[in-house]
Amino acid sequence: MTYCCGILVRDGLVMIADTRTNAGLDNVSTFRKLHIFEEPGRHVMALATAGNLSISQAVISTLQEGLEDPETGEKRTLSEVSSMFRGAELVGAAIRHVHKLYGEGLKESDIRFDVSFLFGGQVNGGRMRLFMMYAAGNFIECTSDTPFLQIGEHKYGKPVLDRSITYDIDLYDAMKSGLVSMDSTMRSNIGVGMPIDVLVARRDAAQSELVHRIEPGEPYFHDLRERWSAALRAAHMSIPRPPYGRGK
Amino acid sequence: MTYCCGILVRDGLVMIADTRTNAGLDNVSTFRKLHIFEEPGRHVMALATAGNLSISQAVISTLQEGLEDPETGEKRTLSEVSSMFRGAELVGAAIRHVHKLYGEGLKESDIRFDVSFLFGGQVNGGRMRLFMMYAAGNFIECTSDTPFLQIGEHKYGKPVLDRSITYDIDLYDAMKSGLVSMDSTMRSNIGVGMPIDVLVARRDAAQSELVHRIEPGEPYFHDLRERWSAALRAAHMSIPRPPYGRGK
Numbered sequence: 001m002t003y004c005c006g007i008l009v010r011d012g013l014v015m016i017a018d019t020r021t022n023a024g025l026d027n028v029s030t031f032r033k034l035h036i037f038e039e040p041g042r043h044v045m046a047l048a049t050a051g052n053l054s055i056s057q058a059v060i061s062t063l064q065e066g067l068e069d070p071e072t073g074e075k076r077t078l079s080e081v082s083s084m085f086r087g088a089e090l091v092g093a094a095i096r097h098v099h100k101l102y103g104e105g106l107k108e109s110d111i112r113f114d115v116s117f118l119f120g121g122q123v124n125g126g127r128m129r130l131f132m133m134y135a136a137g138n139f140i141e142c143t144s145d146t147p148f149l150q151i152g153e154h155k156y157g158k159p160v161l162d163r164s165i166t167y168d169i170d171l172y173d174a175m176k177s178g179l180v181s182m183d184s185t186m187r188s189n190i191g192v193g194m195p196i197d198v199l200v201a202r203r204d205a206a207q208s209e210l211v212h213r214i215e216p217g218e219p220y221f222h223d224l225r226e227r228w229s230a231a232l233r234a235a236h237m238s239i240p241r242p243p244y245g246r247g248k
Numbered sequence: 249m250t251y252c253c254g255i256l257v258r259d260g261l262v263m264i265a266d267t268r269t270n271a272g273l274d275n276v277s278t279f280r281k282l283h284i285f286e287e288p289g290r291h292v293m294a295l296a297t298a299g300n301l302s303i304s305q306a307v308i309s310t311l312q313e314g315l316e317d318p319e320t321g322e323k324r325t326l327s328e329v330s331s332m333f334r335g336a337e338l339v340g341a342a343i344r345h346v347h348k349l350y351g352e353g354l355k356e357s358d359i360r361f362d363v364s365f366l367f368g369g370q371v372n373g374g375r376m377r378l379f380m381m382y383a384a385g386n387f388i389e390c391t392s393d394t395p396f397l398q399i400g401e402h403k404y405g406k407p408v409l410d411r412s413i414t415y416d417i418d419l420y421d422a423m424k425s426g427l428v429s430m431d432s433t434m435r436s437n438i439g440v441g442m443p444i445d446v447l448v449a450r451r452d453a454a455q456s457e458l459v460h461r462i463e464p465g466e467p468y469f470h471d472l473r474e475r476w477s478a479a480l481r482a483a484h485m486s487i488p489r490p491p492y493g494r495g496k
Contacts, residue, residue: 155403172489184407210493231483245458
């Protein structure tokens, strides 16, 4: 399982991904799911992945090695795209390329071609954007009405984001919300686990501001979990009991 | 869609169910999903339903009208069972009976035999119990380690229950947690909606203490939603910003 969220606010982009993968409950490992493509001054892009690990890794490697253009024969890599939209199109093309290679064989093994991506960043001084990409290579874009997108095990952590994320919040408050959302998810699904990778990219900085891995036992994250639990308990206590029956 | 939760604490049982059903997004209706079987002094039982409405209604009607015993020819109803375990077995038999009638036809129409139940209560001075029942008629029992069970759209509302429900909390605090959990679910999935039906049965009272429908706009529930939102915002504010990057 996987949980990744991307948050795009006025000040910039936050992307957060867990690192737990499993092929059955008896085969649990740690793999990086947040991949960063950066050339300071020109572009910063990040791809967070969910779904079948062999598929997502094949897509990432294709984007690094280059996807051959069927007309010109040229190899196109993510580092050369002229805009985020062109980048998303290239990611989509890489997904379809990998589908062409393995889709049929997976089907024969009764394995679904299951993969999804969050693709965020800024290229060449263009607009900072965040996309969610599906297995067919199609995608939707995050807008200021709901300034976050999630892939993987998204339900447990959504109520927190629904209530705390608006387009105008501070970038590190957005990260804090994302971490609380990750904590809620990890608590409810053991298929999502530490360490956690985070990226912060400030709008128009043309480079990442923070690339960090939160390891198990890290004091800030431990404190965040404790405080959030305590605050929820207090919030709960502060609500009066229902006035029905003998509750009043 | 549906969300129901059952909470079994030291003092008794709380069951909460929404009432929204939909056959496609363009066909949304209100149906009771919390069904109560009660004979004060002898038993109080409640069945909350999720899944295909025609299946769950057929099971409920079968339990009311009586399920024929294949050996004796006698009709058995839920009101005559000698214990909660026998009741759960009868509900299971009713599910299998309905599956026999409609399972094949549903399959031909590519409709899954999708149904689940929460079955809680107390019979004849026996142990108060809460079961979750699956489409094959099999079931699991709620225990004090995790004193709640959920059916339907369970993920959005689980983090709240995980953090607030213990076996020792007051019965109406348990209801309050259940209502907050319902609120989180309704906020994230429009397939779950008001009004909300609640049951409270105190242990060894041999009758329900409260059977209530919370209608839209009811002041207590409205206040609970507002307070919970405000408390979450405050909880969020009270956590320091991440000390990474420029967040510190």
